[in-house]
Amino acid sequence: MQTFREKILAMLNGEIVESLPFFHWWRHSQIGWAERECRNRGMGICWSRPPHSTILHNVKQKVIHDPSKGPGLYRMIYSTPIGFVYQDEKREPGVGQWHGPRSWRDVSPWQITRLIKSVEDYDVVKYIVDHTEYQPYYFPIEQAKEWLGEDGLVIASLPHSPMQMLMIDWVGSEEGRFYIHHARYREKVEDLYESLVKSYSSMYEIAAHSPADVVMFGDNIDGVLVNPRLFKQYFMPIYEECADFLHEQGKLMAVHMDGRLNVLKDLIAQTSIDIIDAVHPPPMGDLAINNALSTWKKKVIWMGYPGSVYTLGPQAVKEHSLQLLRSVIPGNRLCIEMSTENLVSNENLLMLTAILENAKLPLTQRQINQIKQRLA
Amino acid sequence: MPTTEILDALKNDIVNLDFDLIVKDAKRAMDAGINPLRAITEGMAVGMQIVGEKFESGEYFLSELIVAGAVMKEGMEVINPHLAGERSQHLGKVVMAAVEGDHHDIGKHIVMILLIARGFEVIDLGTDVPTETIINAVIKNTPNVIGLSALLTVTMPKMREVIEALTKAGIRDKVKVIVGGTPVTSEYAKDIGADHRAANAVEGVKKCVEWMTQKSGE
Numbered sequence: 001m002q003t004f005r006e007k008i009l010a011m012l013n014g015e016i017v018e019s020l021p022f023f024h025w026w027r028h029s030q031i032g033w034a035e036r037e038c039r040n041r042g043m044g045i046c047w048s049r050p051p052h053s054t055i056l057h058n059v060k061q062k063v064i065h066d067p068s069k070g071p072g073l074y075r076m077i078y079s080t081p082i083g084f085v086y087q088d089e090k091r092e093p094g095v096g097q098w099h100g101p102r103s104w105r106d107v108s109p110w111q112i113t114r115l116i117k118s119v120e121d122y123d124v125v126k127y128i129v130d131h132t133e134y135q136p137y138y139f140p141i142e143q144a145k146e147w148l149g150e151d152g153l154v155i156a157s158l159p160h161s162p163m164q165m166l167m168i169d170w171v172g173s174e175e176g177r178f179y180i181h182h183a184r185y186r187e188k189v190e191d192l193y194e195s196l197v198k199s200y201s202s203m204y205e206i207a208a209h210s211p212a213d214v215v216m217f218g219d220n221i222d223g224v225l226v227n228p229r230l231f232k233q234y235f236m237p238i239y240e241e242c243a244d245f246l247h248e249q250g251k252l253m254a255v256h257m258d259g260r261l262n263v264l265k266d267l268i269a270q271t272s273i274d275i276i277d278a279v280h281p282p283p284m285g286d287l288a289i290n291n292a293l294s295t296w297k298k299k300v301i302w303m304g305y306p307g308s309v310y311t312l313g314p315q316a317v318k319e320h321s322l323q324l325l326r327s328v329i330p331g332n333r334l335c336i337e338m339s340t341e342n343l344v345s346n347e348n349l350l351m352l353t354a355i356l357e358n359a360k361l362p363l364t365q366r367q368i369n370q371i372k373q374r375l376a
Numbered sequence: 377m378p379t380t381e382i383l384d385a386l387k388n389d390i391v392n393l394d395f396d397l398i399v400k401d402a403k404r405a406m407d408a409g410i411n412p413l414r415a416i417t418e419g420m421a422v423g424m425q426i427v428g429e430k431f432e433s434g435e436y437f438l439s440e441l442i443v444a445g446a447v448m449k450e451g452m453e454v455i456n457p458h459l460a461g462e463r464s465q466h467l468g469k470v471v472m473a474a475v476e477g478d479h480h481d482i483g484k485h486i487v488m489i490l491l492i493a494r495g496f497e498v499i500d501l502g503t504d505v506p507t508e509t510i511i512n513a514v515i516k517n518t519p520n521v522i523g524l525s526a527l528l529t530v531t532m533p534k535m536r537e538v539i540e541a542l543t544k545a546g547i548r549d550k551v552k553v554i555v556g557g558t559p560v561t562s563e564y565a566k567d568i569g570a571d572h573r574a575a576n577a578v579e580g581v582k583k584c585v586e587w588m589t590q591k592s593g594e
Contacts, residue, residue, distance in 0.1 A: 090479075105530050110479040110504075174481040174503075176442030183443045184395060225482065227437035259558075263434075283561045307529035308559040342529055 003150035004044030008335060009213060012252055012274065012300055020325075020359035022336040022352075023152060024344075027099045028106060034346035038353040043338070045152040047144040048218070051210035052203055053137040059128050073112070080131075083124045088112040106343045114172040119181070122188040125170060129195045134203045141212050155254065156212035158203060158242075162196035163234035164219050164226070173225060193234065197241075204242045208249040215251050216277060217242070222259020223286075231264055236271055243272035258304055258340055260286040265295045278304035278340035281324065290327045293334065300333045304340035305352060314351035321355045322372055330362030379410055383419040386451065390423025391430075393443045395450055402454035412458040417495075420448050424493035432578045438486060445489035467495040468520040468588040471513050474503035475534035480527035483556060486577040487523060494585055507537050511545055519551060520591070521584050524570075526557040535560070536568040543569075552587050556580055 002010065007021040023044035029035055039045065060079040072093070077086040089111050094104030101108055116125055144154040160169060166189060171178040182189050207215040217239070226235065239255065246253045254275035261268065261279065265287060268276065276299055281289045284306040292301055309320045328334055336356055338344050344352075358371045377385075382405045389398040398420075405415040427444040430436035436444075470491055472484055481503050488498050499517050501509060514522060522542075526532045535555050542548040548569075555565050556574035565573035574580025 107477075107528065107530060112479070175485055176439075176446065176482070179439040179442045180446045182439070183393060183446075224438050227439055229437070230439070284558050306559070308561050308564065311529050311532060311559070311564060312561075 004042065005148075005150045005153055008044065008153055011333065011335060012214070017361050019361055020331050020334065020336065020356055020363070022338065022356040022359075024338040024349075025340060027102060028339045028341070028343055030343060030346070030349075032346070034349055038338075038349055039151065041353050041357040043353055043356075045148065046155060046337075047148060047152065048155045048157040048216065049140040049144055049212075050158075051136065051138060051141055051156040051207045051212065051215070052134045055133045055135065056128060057131040057133060059131055074109075078115070078124075078128055080124055080127045082127050083120075085115050085121050085124045085128075086113070087115045111169070111172065114174075114177070115170045116166075116181075119185050119188055122185070122192050126192050126195050129192065129199050132199055134199075134206055136206045136209065138210050141210055145211060153214065154212050156207045156210045156215040156251075158200075158207060158215060158217045161217050161219050161235060161238045161242075162193050162200060163230065163238075164221070165196060166193060167225065168220060197238065200238075201241070204245040207242075208245040208251055210251075213252060214254050214275065215242075215246050216254040216256060216275075218256045220259065221255065221257035221261070221264070223261050223263040224259065226264070228263060228267055231267055236267065239271045239273055243274075247272070254302070256340070258285075261292070262286040265292065269296050269299075273299060275300045275302055277302045278337065280304050280306050280340075282306075283308050288327065289324060289334065293328060293332075300335065302335045302337050304337050305344075307339065307341050310339075310344060310348045314347045317348050317351045318355065318375060321352055322368060325355070325359060325363055325368050325371075326365065329364065329368075331359065332362070377404065377408065379408065382408060382410060383415065383422075386415060386419030387423040387426070389451070390420050390444050390447055391426050393440060393447055395447055398447050398451040399454055402451040406455065406458050412455045415455055416452070420451050421493055421495070424448055424489070428490055428493055428578070438482075441486060441489060445485075445492075448493075465495075466497040468584065468591075469497045469499070469517060470521045470523055470584060471499045471501060471510070471517060471519040472523040472525070473501040473505040473510050473513075474525045474527075475510075475531055475538065476504055476506045477534060478526045478528055478531035478557075479503045480525065480557070483527070483558075483577065484523070484525045487525075487556070487574070487580055490577055490581040491584065494581055496584065496588075507534065507541050510538050511541050511547075514542065514547060514551060515545065520588060521552045521554060523574075523580070523584075524553065524555045526555075526560060529559045532557075532559060532564065535570065539569045552584075554580055554583060 002018045007017050011017045023046050026045055026047045062077045064075045072091040075086055075088050089109040091109040092103030092107050095101055141154050167178045171181055243253045252274040254277045255273050256277045258278035258280055279292055279301050289303055309316055355371055385401045389401055431441045472488055474480055474484055491498050501513055524535050552571045554572045554574055555570045560573055562573045572583050
């Protein structure tokens with residue numbers, strides 16, 4: 001019988017897989033009886049950890065927390081010889097007390113103000129990028145690999161790719177700011193983008209030599225925000241550059257694409273990405289999994305189970321997941337992630353596990369009928 | 377330059393996403409004595425309408441829609457001072473908010489651009505808006521529609537809270553509630569008692585127009 005790690009790697013290598021791999025991300029997983037039971041019944045666990053450490057030269061960082069400004073408000077100030085930039089973030093209770101930067105409710109800190117607020121900030125941020133050094137630091141990956149053993153997979157995580165870093169981190173899309181900057185200050189935007197592209201190259205090489213089998217850009221791609229023109233111009237070349245580094249060292253490349261992908265599906269097919277991570281089928285996404293599988297014939301899909309189905313309860317989870325299995329027969333090149341966004345209730349986690357633990361490959365209608373009968 | 381040519385130029389500036397020309401043409405329109413409301417409704421708003429259609433047909437993407445909105449805003453800054461004393465006719469009034477705990481803004485922003493282009497007055501309460509603030513805004517502004525946005529499953533329950541608070545305040549039947557955001561399904565919208573779930577910005581705005589048209593036809 002294959003272990004979870006053997007299953008997920010076999011699928012990635014195009015080998016025979018006994019049953020549909022399914023796993024929970026550590027960062028979204030509860031610890032307790034339901035999680036233990038699900039793992040005993042086949043649910044894997046995956047961990048995403050950086051392969052590098054970051055050093056900022058000539059840049060001073062300061063974090064200010066003034067409770068009088070409001071609960072959970074923090075200001076990060078970056079001072080350089082040519083000026084300073086800052087961003088404010090709001091942290092919910094629990095940040096830093098359990099899963100990394102996530103709150104008790106599993107919500108990341110909100111950036112209330114962005115690092116780049118006006119055109120003047122581009123030069124300062126460019127200075128920071130130009131004075132950033134990445135160094136290999138594999139201990140977090142080695143540690144998690146030892147802890148997980150055959151129970152899961154450790155993924156080397158990369159930050160948002162260069163233009164996505166601008167779009168959803170540093171400039172932000174509030175009131176359409178990124179698009180307006182991109183239209184009005186194209187030279188500044190592209191200058192900073194080019195600096196990031198140059199700076200990131202060393203990071204790809206570090207990731208390629210890491211002990212992880214898979215390296216992932218946490219890009220949060222959504223075709224409505226990243227339209228095909230932007231994707232083609234600013235994202236695809238980056239993915240190709242990174243994939244070259246990774247493939248040369250026998251690593252696989254994943255990109256987190258958790259938004260609406262229909263408009264990008266043909267372009268995605270042209271990339272050298274091996275794993276499309278966090279694909280959300282309807283009702284949250286706009287691309288059905290069977291459609292994605294037939295469009296991306298050379299890729300493996302890690303599907304993020306839609307949180308909106310979870311909100312409707314275990315019965316809805318049962319109906320949705322049985323329908324999903326029927327739509328992807330025979331079930332090749334697909335792995336299910338219990339969630340890529342938020343926590344999952346014990347009831348929903350158990351229901352999804354009850355279905356997926358019996359999803360032997362290749363899937364057949366008869367087998368899915370049996371799963372349904374067993375749960376009746 | 378004849379009035380029609382200037383109005384046409386204003387329209388084209390929006391469609392062509394031209395930040396520089398819109399300011400020049402808006403000034404030219406005011407210098408030529410064109411009625412400011414006419415410059416908006418027969419010039420820039422027509423351009424926004426075309427941009428909205430191009431967005432709907434897939435020729436334009438979100439980025440173009442947003443930039444067109446920003447271009448129009450630049451033009452409005454030139455025209456606004458000339459609007460004093462003019463009374464604009466709005467198709468309806470919409471209060472927009474991302475519910476408490478949710479800071480996502482982009483979907484709400486697109487809806488607002490399209491609503492304004494269709495002639496609605498929009499009161500934007502912003503993001504992370506407490507239920508009480510929304511209720512107070514409804515009482516104060518008596519909108520025809522409230523648009524609620526949530527992009528996280530953990531913030532969706534706040535939509536229900538708003539609708540329950542409207543009922544408690546005795547004003548639920550005075551206003552239509554439209555909800556939107558990626559995780560919000562039609563089933564969920566029905567369950568919480570919303571009037572409609574917007575499948576996307578264009579569809580949501582169409583529904584608002586439909587409500588207002590029905591109202592004026594009553």
